[in-house]
Amino acid sequence: MPQLLKVRNLQTQFFARDSIVKAVDGVSFDLNEGETLALVGESGCGKSVTAMSILRLIPNPPGKIVGGEIFFQGRDLLKISEDEVRDIRGNDIAMVFQEPMTSLNPSLTIGRQISEPMEVHKGITLKKGLLRAKDLLGKVNIAAPERRIHDYPHQFSGGMRQRAMIAMGLGCNPKLIIADEPTTALDVTVQAQLLELMKNLTREYGTALILITHNLGVVARYADRVNVMYAGRIVEKGTAHEIYDDPRHPYTIGLLKSVPQLDQDVKTRLVPVRGQPPDLSKVPEGCAFYPRCDFATERCRKESPVLETVSGNHEKACWIDVK
């Protein structure tokens, strides 16, 4: 599979009056065409900011991408002009956002909103766009799509809105869809249906997917590869298999213990990772996970670990050899 996305040492920061929030602090990863990558981590660890940085959607001020490279099909997205990124947004890379209730415009019809990216990028008319919107709504399993395209978001349920968002993302046949916690606000059965739907559709169209979530349990079935993020950095990455069966970072191990897993004995107790995620405006030197880590040593407090190969493409950023 040819490479689609190559992120190198991405650094995105938010500048407040007297502090700098290092939301993304040297993130690197790769993604091949058609592949599904899960980006996992607790709330506030910089997942959304990573995603928004890829499309250069960081609000400035207060935010700014201060360093790194983002190669998409060989082009560095951080070096091209605003017009050129705009051609990529919604066209080659589409985003599905985390709040289905508020991410659709309340005063435009669903059909119009689905048709819009196609009008802009494919130069089709609104009339054609609405026809396509109808097909797309059918594809995401919304009943009576010919009627539904004329509805406004408030006439849709949360799950239906998220389906509409997915339809909107698929319109231009993007190479990559970034789904930022596409299902968090929805109930569990709907979550599973939607993830299944996304998986099938991305497979059908050969679209690569970055699936952002804070639930390691959910992504087991849907992702090829997993990046675990902590405090703005990737602390472990590998295939879904490696991460689930052979986690090497204490944080990954903690996360796995904190979520129910598919093959797990129902009686196993869930243990949340103890402590609080760090304040990204004052991450201590040394390992950011140090204060919460059960294995921490003196070295962890002083020196920040870098990603090291465990085996093949499995990497972890930890001084300790935990098994």
Place this chain on the structure above:
Amino acid sequence: MYAYILRRLLTIIPTLIIASFIVFSLIRLVPGDVIDMMVSQHDIGDAEVTRATLEKAMGLDKPIYIQFGAWLGKIALHGDFGDSLWKGTAVADEILARAPVTFELGLIALTIGLLLALPIGIYSAIRQDTIGDYIGRTVAILGMAIPAFWLGTMIMVYPASWWGWSPSIKLVPFSEDPIGNLKTFLVPGTVLGFALAGVTMRMTRAMMLEVLRQDYIRTAWAKGLKEKVVILRHALKNSLIPVVTLIGLQVPILVGGTIVIEQIFVLPGMGLLMLEAVNQRDYPIIAGVMLFIGLVVLFVNLMVDMSYGWLDPKVRHK
């Protein structure tokens, strides 16, 4: 929707009646009534006999509530607003002759106000904290702080004494000379519009900033839309609801403003008619104009309510 409009119209009626009654009584309490005026002007001597005859002839001898009842009854039954006490002409004719001037002034002021407020307010919001934003906000504060009567007077006085130029006050009918007609309204309309623009500009800016923070605006950017489309199609409509409400609330202020501005720029509208009537204690004209203005204001509020349906699909589907 029609049921709603009907309900609104029905609730308007008692409001109008009460407001009319207040005006109707208050104006008769102003010291120096119409009889005093007539007597002193025609120099007929202040004999009690003439007073009584005049009062009786004009129906002013009866208690206020009887007069009011008669006035209201005639309007309700015959659409007759009564006659001017001085000229004997029908009040309705007087109002209809003057109303177009006031409407044109109000409409031009509102248009100029919005043409100033919306673009500057939007610009201020999307370029928040730039020099342009500061200039925009300063203009808004000036608009709110400078009274229209002061600005109007300055424009009448200073250019005339410095350059011998003053705004045209000769009113030609629109049908004969549209350009000349608009020229006459341009300066007073701008003065009044500027006063309205201040608040509207601030509101537009604030609402726009609020809307630009919303998730669906982020979605719009992520689709690859141009800034123009994001602002005009996705943000503007959603930020207009409070702005429209504000415009509705400004209509009474606008009416008050036209009265002052008409006097400064000598425009023969309802404002001047009203002022003349007050000076002469021409009760039927005062009451008629007030009722007419009340109707217009309530009508505008109804329109504002109805525009919510267009702006907000949630309202439309209720």
